[in-house]
Ligand SMILES: Nc1nc2c(ncn2[C@@H]2O[C@H](COP(=O)(O)OP(=O)(O)OP(=O)(O)O)[C@@H](O)[C@H]2O)c(=O)[nH]1
């Protein structure tokens with residue numbers, strides 16, 4: 247099982263004071279050494295200092311009044327946007343219900359809105375996830391599919407990885423007859439910078455089990471997602 251699915255990263259903020267960084271290491275080396283040794287992540291004060299560095303880098307004065315609280319706000323925003331690193335997919339899908347009166351078709355939750363952050367530029371990409379699975383005897387609460395999406399979306403991602411992780415988590419934890427995940431998203435790293443193409447949509451999909459093996463089921467999923475068989 248993908249480690250990201252089963253476990254929460256040991257990534258609690260450190261109580262260490264920034265001064266505890268060995269004097270001979272520069273910040274980049276320190277960070278690399280911390281990641282290599284799987285040490286606790288840097289202290290909050292270090293993260294705020296890094297934001298101050300970025301403010302100075304863009305030509306700002308981090309000491310002017312309007313920016314005094316900005317490092318704290320940015321780190322708090324990061325805590326929110328990246329909270330998925332501290333949440334466990336297996337826990338979310340833990341609770342299932344057995345009274346289904348023999349229900350044996352797939353369950354589709356369409357139009358799950360999400361916002362994630364692209365791992366190349368740390369800029370948002372956002373859109374909708376459509377998730378279907380075919381249960382074996384037990385079903386999961388519908389909201390849990392949206393919660394699962396958020397757990398993976400609130401990490402640094404590529405859209406392909408996000409799509410594959412959602413499908414793999416449902417597959418490995420619920421062990422259904424099949425999973426289908428389709429994600430459509432707009433990437434701000436493509437719309438507000440770089441190639442600057444507003445409105446370009448990216449579609450990614452992952453099919454397992456009966457959705458992978460049976461083109462008719464795949465087609466039924468896709469037509470329901472497009473709203474053509476309602
Ligand atoms: N496959 C994939 N690519 C992504 C995703 N998010 C962003 N990218 C792309 O990642 C690529 C990074 O390319 P690089 O050439 O290394 O970086 P760059 O010079 O900033 O690229 P430009 O965006 O073209 O300016 C870009 O083409 C982005 O569009 C994603 O979720 N999946």
Ligand SMILES: [Zn+2]
Pocket residue numbers: 364365366367368369433435436
């Ligand atoms: Zn990007």
